[in-house]
Amino acid sequence: xxxAGPRSGDAIFASVERVNAELFxxxxxxxxxxxxxxxxxxxxxxxxxxxMGYNIGIRLIDEFLAKSNxxxxxxxxxxxxxxxxxxxxxxxxxxxxxxxWDAEGTCCSIVLEDNPLVDFVELPDTCQGLYYCNxxxxxxxxxxxMVSMKTEVTWLRDVLRGxxxxxxxxxxxxxxxxxxxxxxxx
Amino acid sequence: xxxxxxxxxxxxxxxxxLSKGKQEVSLSAFAFLFSELVQYNxxxxxxxxxxxxxxxxxxxxxxxxxxxLLCHREKGNRRETxxxxxxxxxxxxxxxxxxxxxxxxxxxxxxxxxxxxxxEKELLVNRFISIxxxxxxxxxxxxxxxxxxxxxxxxxxxxxxxxxxxxxxxxQRPRTTILIKFAEEVLRREARVG
Numbered sequence: 363x364x365x366a367g368p369r370s371g372d373a374i375f376a377s378v379e380r381v382n383a384e385l386f387x388x389x390x391x392x393x394x395x396x397x398x399x400x401x402x403x404x405x406x407x408x409x410x411x412x413x414m415g416y417n418i419g420i421r422l423i424d425e426f427l428a429k430s431n432x433x434x435x436x437x438x439x440x441x442x443x444x445x446x447x448x449x450x451x452x453x454x455x456x457x458x459x460x461x462x463w464d465a466e467g468t469c470c471s472i473v474l475e476d477n478p479l480v481d482f483v484e485l486p487d488t489c490q491g492l493y494y495c496n497x498x499x500x501x502x503x504x505x506x507x508m509v510s511m512k513t514e515v516t517w518l519r520d521v522l523r524g525x526x527x528x529x530x531x532x533x534x535x536x537x538x539x540x541x542x543x544x545x546x547x548x
Numbered sequence: 549x550x551x552x553x554x555x556x557x558x559x560x561x562x563x564x565x566l567s568k569g570k571q572e573v574s575l576s577a578f579a580f581l582f583s584e585l586v587q588y589n590x591x592x593x594x595x596x597x598x599x600x601x602x603x604x605x606x607x608x609x610x611x612x613x614x615x616x617l618l619c620h621r622e623k624g625n626r627r628e629t630x631x632x633x634x635x636x637x638x639x640x641x642x643x644x645x646x647x648x649x650x651x652x653x654x655x656x657x658x659x660x661x662x663x664x665x666x667x668e669k670e671l672l673v674n675r676f677i678s679i680x681x682x683x684x685x686x687x688x689x690x691x692x693x694x695x696x697x698x699x700x701x702x703x704x705x706x707x708x709x710x711x712x713x714x715x716x717x718x719x720q721r722p723r724t725t726i727l728i729k730f731a732e733e734v735l736r737r738e739a740r741v742g
Contacts, residue, residue: 380572381672385646386581388613392606393585400592414588418580425576453577478573482613484561497581 371451374429383455383478390479394494404491411493415500416507423505426452438534439467441511445502445532446472454478462531471518472502474528485522494522499530510538569621569645579676586677586688596686604694604709611698614642627703631730631738634703638696639666646695647672657727662735666696666726667714674724687711689724696726706731 393414397407430448435441439460446458456478462471479495493499499515506513512535519525589602619625622641628634639654643666657663677688689711697709707730713722 375574379575381575381578381648382569382646383571383573384567384569384614384617385610386573386578388610389578389581389585389606391613392609393581393588395609396585396589396602396606410588414584417587418584422576422580453574455571455573478571481567482561 369429369431369448371430371448371457374448374452375455378429378452380455384481387478387481387483390497391483394492398489398492404489408491408493408496411496412500412503415497415502416504417500418497419501419504419506420508422453422501423508426505437467438511439463439470441506441509442470442472442532445505449505450474468534470532472530472532474530477521477528480522483522490523493517493520495520495528502530502532506532510540512536512538566617566621569617575672575675578672582673582688582691583676585691596683600686600690603688603690604697607691607694607696608698608701610691611695611700612702613698614646614695615699615702618642618645629704630741631705631734634700634705635664635666635728637703638699642695642699652723660729662730662732664728664730666728668724668726669719670721671711671724685713687713687724689726693726696728700728700730705734707734 394407394411397410398404401407401410426449430444430452432444432448435444442460446460450456450458450472454477456474456476458472458474460470460472462469464470477495479498483494485492485494496517499517503513503515514533514535516531516533517529518531519527519529521528585606586599586603589599589606593599593602618637618641619627622645623637628637635654638651640650643649643651651666651668653665653667655665655667657665671689671692673691674688679686679688693709693711697707700707700709707728709726709728712725712727714725715722
């Protein structure tokens with residue numbers, strides 16, 4: 363029997379167990395608030411959120427690959443399409459789109475119009491440098507690193523800072539070939 | 549021109565229409581986030597009591613906001629003033645919105661007048677958590693206890709809320725009980741109101 367083809371983001375989202383987005387939003391808000399109280403420096407908080415996202419991403423990729431049944435992506439373009447269409451839909455229930463490819467095909471933007479992390483959120487004047495959703499950039503970076511792609515993910519546009527959408531720039535730094543961890547002669 | 553619509557941008561978050569609360573995210577997204585919350589707090593504390601307190605504080609903030617949101621959306625801005633009223637609000641409405649189902653049971657404590665217990669066979673937050681033996685009685689349900697405390701405190705019913713594991717015969721995983729102990733003033737007020 364031929365293996366099942368890749369499933370669409372909507373189909374997977376409909377089949378996984380779901381929780382109320384507000385619980386998710388409020389829990390994330392509590393995390394950010396705790397970090398701000400503990401660390402006080404906005405840059406430190408950004409770094410910590412990125413690190414938390416990275417920790418989530420390295421585990422999330424397993425679940426993603428298991429549930430989505432995608433085949434190996436042939437190039438970076440396909441990878442980012444899969445992240446935007448399947449990945450975001452499957453976990454956050456929102457669709458994203460990929461735009462702004464550069465000439466070599468190593469750098470693109472993922473645009474999110476809707477983001478459950480930022481419902482009810484407003485940045486006060488004291489936290490203007492905060493990338494509230496920095497956990498998302500960590501997740502993408504962590505997940506891609508586990509499939510041998512070193513990337514750099516930065517925020518281009520952020521609704522909490524006055525733009526109209528969320529835009530993440532994903533840049534492929536290099537493909538790291540998988541290393542066999544054991545020596546052959548042992 | 550028919551069919552052209554632009555998403556309306558609101559300059560102030562308070563002007564945005566309130567969502568209906570039907571949007572969902574995957575359980576694994578929440579589980580990953582919660583595990584990061586616990587892991588981060590583990591690095592910040594030295595002992596279990598501190599860890600539980602921090603989780604509870606995080607939950608308190610969630611509870612306070614939940615109360616505001618649900619009072620406005622589900623109950624048309626009516627405020628609960630009676631003890632049983634607020635308890636059933638927590639047990640049914642809050643639980644249904646946050647966890648998708650009403651709590652398994654709400655009981656009054658037999659030994660003390662001021663104690664009530666909400667029980668749940670398996671708390672959503674504990675589903676993917678396993679407690680190592682050396683952490684003893686630590687319960688990540690402290691987050692949920694914090695949510696309940698946040699709701700009760702901001703509704704005018706100050707209480708001490710804790711989460712406990714109660715082993716059940718015939719079941720592998722123990723049941724979780726949220727124990728609510730109301731402050732003196734709440735019981736006095738309740739007695740006065742009759």
